Each structure stands twice: as C-alpha cells, then as structure tokens.
Amino acid sequence: RSSWLLLAPLLTPPVPVVTAPPCSLCPEGAHRFQWIRNLVPEFGISSSHVKVLSSPAEFYELLKVQIKTAKQRVVMASLYLGTGLLEQELVDCLEETLEKSLQAKESPDLRVSILLDYTRGSRGRKNSRTMLIPLLQRFPEQVRVSLFHTPNLRGLLKLLIPERFNETIGLQHIKVYLFDDNVILSGANLSDLYFTNRQDRYVLLQDSPEIADFFTELVDAIGDVSLQLQQDDTVQMMEGMVHPYQGDKVAYCEIANRRVMEVINSARTRQELLHAKTFHSSQQSNSLLSQQGSQASGGLKPEPDTWIYPLIQMKPFGIQIDEMVTETLLTEAERDARIYLTTGYFNLTQAYMDLILGTRAEYRILLASPEVNGFFGAKGVAGAIPAAYVYIEHQFYSEVCYLHQQERVQLQEYSRAGWTFHAKGLWLYLAGSNLPCLTLIGSPNFGYRSVHRDLEAQVAIVTENKALQQQLHQEQEQLYLCSGVVSSSTFEQPNRYVKLWVKLVTPLIKNFF
Numbered sequence: 001r002s003s004w005l006l007l008a009p010l011l012t013p014p015v016p017v018v019t020a021p022p023c024s025l026c027p028e029g030a031h032r033f034q035w036i037r038n039l040v041p042e043f044g045i046s047s048s049h050v051k052v053l054s055s056p057a058e059f060y061e062l063l064k065v066q067i068k069t070a071k072q073r074v075v076m077a078s079l080y081l082g083t084g085l086l087e088q089e090l091v092d093c094l095e096e097t098l099e100k101s102l103q104a105k106e107s108p109d110l111r112v113s114i115l116l117d118y119t120r121g122s123r124g125r126k127n128s129r130t131m132l133i134p135l136l137q138r139f140p141e142q143v144r145v146s147l148f149h150t151p152n153l154r155g156l157l158k159l160l161i162p163e164r165f166n167e168t169i170g171l172q173h174i175k176v177y178l179f180d181d182n183v184i185l186s187g188a189n190l191s192d193l194y195f196t197n198r199q200d201r202y203v204l205l206q207d208s209p210e211i212a213d214f215f216t217e218l219v220d221a222i223g224d225v226s227l228q229l230q231q232d233d234t235v236q237m238m239e240g241m242v243h244p245y246q247g248d249k250v251a252y253c254e255i256a257n258r259r260v261m262e263v264i265n266s267a268r269t270r271q272e273l274l275h276a277k278t279f280h281s282s283q284q285s286n287s288l289l290s291q292q293g294s295q296a297s298g299g300l301k302p303e304p305d306t307w308i309y310p311l312i313q314m315k316p317f318g319i320q321i322d323e324m325v326t327e328t329l330l331t332e333a334e335r336d337a338r339i340y341l342t343t344g345y346f347n348l349t350q351a352y353m354d355l356i357l358g359t360r361a362e363y364r365i366l367l368a369s370p371e372v373n374g375f376f377g378a379k380g381v382a383g384a385i386p387a388a389y390v391y392i393e394h395q396f397y398s399e400v401c402y403l404h405q406q407e408r409v410q411l412q413e414y415s416r417a418g419w420t421f422h423a424k425g426l427w428l429y430l431a432g433s434n435l436p437c438l439t440l441i442g443s444p445n446f447g448y449r450s451v452h453r454d455l456e457a458q459v460a461i462v463t464e465n466k467a468l469q470q471q472l473h474q475e476q477e478q479l480y481l482c483s484g485v486v487s488s489s490t491f492e493q494p495n496r497y498v499k500l501w502v503k504l505v506t507p508l509i510k511n512f513f
Contacts, residue, residue, distance in 0.1 A: 033438060033462045036309045039321050041267040043211050044304030047465035052475050053202035059188060060086065060195035062204065066179035067093040070110060075178040077115040077219050079171060081128040082191030090190065091131055098139045111142055115219050117172040118147035118227055123163055129229055137231045146223035147235060148172035148455065151252050151316060154245035168512040170316060173443045173454040178216060181209040185441050185459050187424045198420045201441050211308055214267045221259040222455065257317040264312065306463040313444060313456040322444060322458060323451050327351060329428065333361035336431035340476050342366035344422040346393050347447035347510055357399065362408050366483055367393065368421040369413040370495055385513065388506045391498045394491050411486035425458065427476045435469035436476065438462045448511040
C-alpha cells in the first residue's frame with residue numbers, strides 16, 4: 001500500500017458508496033453455501049488437492065519449484081515484483097524454464113503471462129518493469145507483461161499527483177500464481193518481505209485444470225485492458241483497445257466490465273453443464289453398480305467434497321461480487337456461529353462494521369499491532385500510518401463497548417518480534433462445530449479500498465472433509481496464537497498515543513489506505 005496519502009483527498013472527488021443487495025440463501029443442495037454458484041462458477045474438487053501453507057519461506061520455495069516444473073503456462077498476478085536478490089532468483093527460474101522450453105521444440109509450448117499494477121510496478125528507477133524487460137527481450141513470443149492502470153487516475157489528477165501518491169487512487173491488487181494446472185491463492189506480493197518475514201496466507205490447489213483455466217482467462221481479460229510492456233520499457237495498449245486514462249472513461253470501463261463478466265459467465269455456464277453431466281453419469285453409475293457390484297467403480301472419479309468459488313471485486317468496472325457474497329455471509333451467520341476475520345490493515349467499510357455489530361454470530365477479529373504494521377518506523381508522513389490504524393481500531397472498539405458487545409465481538413492484535421503482518425480473510429465455524437467449513441482467502445482487506453478502488457479476487461473454499469477442515473483450523477490457530485486480546489487498557493499504553501493532527505486527518509484519508 002502507498003505510504004503517501006495526505007494529498008490525495010484534496011485532488012480527487014470521493015467515490016460514491018453503493019450498497020449491494022444481499023442475495024438470499026438457498027436451502028437445497030449439497031451444502032448451505034451453494035447459493036454462491038448463482039453468482040460465480042462452482043468448482044467441485046477433492047479435498048486431497050488442497051494444501052494450506054503456513055510460512056513465507058514455504059511460499060517462496062513452492063513458487064520456485066512450480067516455475068521450474070511448468071510445461072504449458074505460468075500466470076502470475078501481483079501488485080508488483082520487487083527488485084532484490086530473491087526476486088531476481090524468481091526471474092532467473094523463469095528464464096531457465098523458458099530456455100528449456102525453447103530448446104525442447106521448434107514451437108515451444110510454455111507461455112508466461114505476468115499482470116502487475118502500472119503505478120506500483122513503475123515506482124523508482126529500478127522497478128518491476130526493469131526486472132522483467134530481459135525476459136521480454138529474450139522470449140518475445142512467449143512472455144507477456146501487462147500493467148493495469150486505473151481509469152480513475154487521469155487528466156489533471158495524473159499530472160499533479162507525484163509517484164507513490166498516485167497509488168492511492170486505485171491499484172491492481174489481485175494475487176494469483178498459476179503453473180500449468182496448479183494454482184496458489186494468496187494475499188502476498190512478489191517481494192522479498194513476503195518470502196521471509198511478512199506473515200500472509202497461502203493455499204495451493206493442485207491438479208485443478210478448470211480453476212487454472214478460469215484464473216488464466218481472468219488475468220488475460222484484465223491484461224487485455226491493460227498497458228503492454230514493450231522491450232524498450234515503453235508501454236502501449238493492444239490495437240483497438242480504449243486507453244485507460246487517455247480514452248473515454250465510461251467506454252473503457254464498459255469494455256473492461258464486459259471482458260471480465262464474459263470470463264465469469266462463460267465459466268459458470270461450463271461448470272453448470274459439467275455439473276449436470278456429472279450428476280447424470282453418477283446416477284447411471286449408481287444404477288450400474290447396483291446391477292454389477294463394486295467392480296464397476298474402478299475407473300470412477302471420487303465425488304467432490306470441496307467447492308471453490310472465485311469472488312471478484314472490481315468496483316471501477318461495476319463488478320461487486322465479492323462484496324455481495326461477503327455481506328451475505330456476515331448477514332446470514334447464525335447465532336453461536338463463529339467468524340474469525342483477519343486483515344493486515346484494519347479499516348472496515350461502514351457496511352461490514354454495521355453487519356458485525358448488528359448480527360448474531362461471534363467475531364474474533366485479528367489485526368496488526370502497531371509494531372507489525374508494514375509502515376511501522378517509516379520516515380515522514382508514512383510513519384503516522386500505524387497511528388491512524390490505532391485510531392480507527394480504538395473508534396471501533398469504543399463502539400463495541402458502547403453497544404455492550406465485548407463478549408460477542410473481540411479484537412486481537414498480532415504481535416511477533418521482527419515480523420510484519422499481512423494476512424487477510426475469514427474462517428466460518430457453524431454453530432456447535434469446532435472446525436471451519438468455509439474460508440475466504442485472497443487479496444481483499446475488507447476495507448474501503450478493497451471494495452471501491454482496487455481490483456481484487458479471492459476464493460471461498462467450502463469443504464465437508466474433516467482433514468481439510470482441520471488444516472484450515474490449524475492455520476487459523478497458528479495465526480491467532482501470536483496475538484493478544486484488545487481491552488481498554490491496550491489504548492492506554494504509551495505506544496498507542498495518537499497525535500491530534502493524526503486524529504483530525506484520519507477521517508479525511510481513511511478511504512485511501
């Protein structure tokens with residue numbers, strides 16, 4: 001996230017708040033969350049294909065292994081690619097794998113597509129672009145680098161706002177790392193901190209071709225409406241495409257909406273047909289089994305016990321699926337259900353706050369203590385950002401106390417020496433259950449930026465499998481073990497002192513971080 005926030009509210013009009021109508025829950029089906037497939041494709045898989053990772057080092061090593069073994073495609077979407085030695089090692093892995101592909105055949109199969117944010121990826125003299133240009137020069141037919149530029153940064157605004165400030169207006173924030181048919185969903189960027197000591201969340205979906213196809217098509221769609229990096233470090237739009245900040249804004253957003261919704265709707269149609277086909281064939285197989293005995297079952301694919309729903313949020317393009325699903329989950333959570341919600345940047349939208357404070361479920365909200373906030377110790381204006389988060393947290397805690405909700409809604413602060421905290425998502429435990437049956441994992445932070453400004457994607461993972469539920473439970477416990485419960489005395493500590501100017505400015509700038 002950008003550390004330069006104070007000027008932006010003076011230079012751009014506020015984005016209007018649009019509240020999505022909640023969808024109604026549908027009782028029939030294999031599980032109670034099947035209503036989500038009315039909005040997005042539903043991918044049924046075996047829980048054995050899902051692996052939850054726990055550490056930055058594990059995430060980094062997996063990225064390298066997956067790049068080295070990729071044969072058909074590498075698709076990576078991130079906010080940016082860092083410029084250190086660890087990031088260079090990733091680029092070297094890509095070069096090595098592309099070289100092998102080039103030598104193996106006259107027409108190499110491997111394609112590499114990388115989607116980053118234009119403003120963040122162009123920051124500084126040495127940046128994401130300069131890291132990737134050698135790949136474009138060496139493998140022009142196999143490598144594509146797309147740089148998304150928000151349509152909201154244009155005209156006088158673009159001329160006046162300097163580097164770093166411009167990142168407050170809107171970003172490409174999706175984090176998806178895909179290798180052949182294996183997909184990693186995370187909130188982590190491609191930067192050394194995220195490979196070493198910045199705690200995030202990561203899940204690997206193995207051997208999942210339909211899910212990999214969906215995210216490939218999604219990244220391609222965003223790539224098609226993004227600036228294309230050239231070998232000489234210039235950028236240009238694809239032929240015939242409206243320019244994001246020089247062309248007509250309405251026309252650009254309509255094209256982008258159509259392109260992304262085509263991906264979502266076509267995948268949804270495919271999965272519905274596949275579901276119907278699987279249902280009929282399983283009925284025939286059951287009939288065959290009853291006649292011929294268990295020998296007929298040898299070649300049958302196991303029934304799915306886990307369902308993946310991609311949730312996309314791109315409010316600049318009028319797409320707000322993630323917001324609708326999240327609000328519905330919070331609204332419909334029953335009494336005695338427990339929701340563990342975590343964000344590295346605690347700055348919930350008013351709608352999410354109202355739902356948490358006004359509904360029946362128990363909430364355990366994990367957020368960063370000032371010392372593990374990514375901006376802690378920064379120079380200048382950036383150094384005040386952790387204090388702004390403390391102020392927002394204190395306001396929310398005061399509201400919880402005013403409503404006498406301290407037992408039902410509990411705040412916990414992550415604290416770990418030498419680490420920063422960037423994990424986001426939620427785990428839902430149904431009433432009477434000790435294990436979660438649903439988790440949300442991906443890029444959104446549940447804040448104003450995630451809902452209104454940036455491009456975001458996460459998945460809802462719903463599972464009936466106890467072993468996978470146990471994996472998700474352990475992930476949640478491991479994160480919450482490093483936390484302490486927030487009380488009124490928390491805000492009396494010297495390191496929680498918030499200067500008057502920060503209190504005055506925070507309401508003006510909170511929609512930008």
